[in-house]
Amino acid sequence: MKIDAFSHILPPRYFEVMQGMVRDPRALKRWLTLPALYDVDARLAMMEEFGPDFSQILTLSSPPIELLAEPDSSGALARLANETLAELVTQHPRRFPAFVASLPLNNVAASLAEIEYAIDELGAVGVQMFTNVNGVPIDDPQFEPIYAAMARRDLPIWLHPTRSATTADYRTEETSQYEIWWALGWPYESSVAMSRLVFSGVLERYPDLAIITHHMGAMIPFLEGRIRLGWADQFGSRTHGEEARSALARLSREPIEYFRSFYADTSLSGSAIGTRCGLDFFGSEHVVFASDCPFDPEGGPMYIREMIRVIDSLEIDEGVRDQIYSGNVDRLTHGRLGLLLQDLGHGHPGEKADAGIGRAH
Incomplete structure (x- = not known):
């Protein structure tokens, strides 16, 4: 059983409306070349390569809703996004056993209403947030009710990076060059957002809140030494003021432990090196299989194929491999995926795995 935990889609009815709201049509250039992103039949046909035991949890593709629409x-x-995602799950439960709710994050009250509707009525297994909300950091106090609502439901937040070419690489320039805003800017965005959630105390206040970070926790695993020793143990020595000292005082554990409490997906464009690094940092119980489908050179199947190759090549027990492929995400959603897929004739995710593996929050 392989459950792709972070795949992207634009349901056709939503995509039609979305296209009319995009301010710069050129921004859709890449989207329009990926039929598996918005054509459900093309998506289903592409998935056939991976057999009947392959399924995907659906997340809405960028751009973020709050970038498209005003707060009102x-x-x-x-x-519309959540209802059309739910329709796909209802229509194709074997391939799409669940969806992640989208939120209008420029309107917190509407976001809370959508959490209640999408999760409690439509059956979403979590929500997606982006690493900033039109430039506002996600540890801003206005978003506290969202974290509280997800902590009460004990369901994950899927964290996706967002940044555009308008974020220049240097102050003397107006735009980013060579797509640095994406290749390096997105991992930076994710790493910054994770850091803000740690040092602002969000994870201290909600210690059981599961946050699934796209692209294997971005820069964090590789920079373990800078975080554990170079950053935390010398926090505040490079700058003036009491901000760093007060931030550490709010935490009951070492900062590195909060970073390890995040979950991470395997969306690494087929990187074996990055996958091993992330596994070493987060531990196999905090890693979930994901592909970033369909954003690859083949329009969908390549990153799935490459990540399966990488995971199958890891020198780990088969039970641990099953946890990565399906067991961990099923556990995070309280067995809802496993029960659904079992009812449809599949085995239960992770049923061969060590029953002692649990959440490490």
Whole structure:
């Protein structure tokens, strides 16, 4: 059983509306070359390569809803996104056993209403947040009710990076060059957002909140030494003021432990090196299989194929491999995926794995 935990889609009805809201049509250039992103039949045909035991949890593709719609209309756009995602799950439960709800994050009240509707009524298994909300950091106090709502439901937040070419690489320039904004800027965005959630105390206040970080926790695993020793143990020595000291005082554990409490997906474009590094940092119980489908040179199957190759090549027990492929994400969603897929004739995710593996929050 392989459950792709972070794959992207634009349901056709939503995509039609979305296209009319994009301010710069050129921004859709890449999207329009990926039929598996918005054509459900193309997506299903592409998935056939990976056999009947392959399925995907659906997340809405960028751009973020709050980038498309103003606060007074973003709630309606999020509602359309979630209802059309839920329709796909209902229509194709074997391939799409679950979806992650989208939120109109420029309107917190509407986001809370959407959490209640999408999770409690439509059956979403979590919510997606982006690493900033039109430039506002996600540890801003206005978002606290969202973390509280997800902590009460004990369901994950899927964290996706966002940054555009308008974020220049240098102050003397107006735009980013060579797609650095994406290749390096997105991992930076994720790493910054994770750091803000740690040092602002969000994870201290909600210690059981599961956050699934895209692209294997971005830069964090590789920079373990800078975080554990160079950063935390000398925190504040490079800058003036009491901010660093007060931030550490809010935490009951070493900062590195909060970083390890994140979950990470395997969306690494087929990188074996990055996968091993992430596994070493987060531990296999905090890693979930994901592909970033369909954003690869083949329009969908390549990254799936490459990540399966990498995971199958890892020198780990088969039970641990099963946890990565399906058991961990099933556990995070309280067995809802496993029960659904079992009812459809599949085995239960991770059923061969060590029953002692649990959440490490």
